[in-house]
Amino acid sequence: MSNETSAKVLRHVVLLKFKEKVSKDSIFEAEQSFLYAIDRIGAIKDFEWGLNSSPEGLNKGFTHAFVLTFKDDKSRDAYLPHPEHLKFVKQLKPKVDDVLVIDYWT
Numbered sequence: 194m195s196n197e198t199s200a201k202v203l204r205h206v207v208l209l210k211f212k213e214k215v216s217k218d219s220i221f222e223a224e225q226s227f228l229y230a231i232d233r234i235g236a237i238k239d240f241e242w243g244l245n246s247s248p249e250g251l252n253k254g255f256t257h258a259f260v261l262t263f264k265d266d267k268s269r270d271a272y273l274p275h276p277e278h279l280k281f282v283k284q285l286k287p288k289v290d291d292v293l294v295i296d297y298w299t
Contacts, residue, residue, distance in 0.1 A: 202238065202298070203264070203265060203269055203296060203297075203298055204260055204261070204296065204298075204299060205260070205262075205263060205272075205294070205296050206259070206260050206293075206294065206296070207258070207259040207261075207294050208292065208294075209255060209259075209289055210253070210289060211256060211257075212290045215288045220288070223284070223288055227285075229277075233277045234275050234277055234278060236271040237262070238263055238264050238268070239261075240261050240262070242259040244256055244258075245257070245258065254290065255291070269296065
């Protein structure tokens with residue numbers, strides 16, 4: 194599959210593995226906090242998220258996928274130190290066992 198006809202965008206993929214002791218309510222609170230932060234950060238071109246539903250059993254405990262789209266490196270670089278992003282990260286850290294982040298160009 195080729196992306197020759199469309200403009201390239203930068204995808205920022207965040208996978209979360211929550212600690213076993215974290216309640217469903219606390220996970221829901223984290224999801225809502227991320228959505229709140231995303232709404233306040235203008236550098237983001239597009240955003241989507243979802244829960245793992247793969248039947249392969251290869252997710253290694255990662256349950257949540259967040260995919261942010263940026264038009265360029267500059268936009269992504271503005272997002273990373275943004276106060277709303279940092280506030281969310283601080284709130285999230287005690288709840289997660291592991292985080293995996295990858296960025297790629299389409």
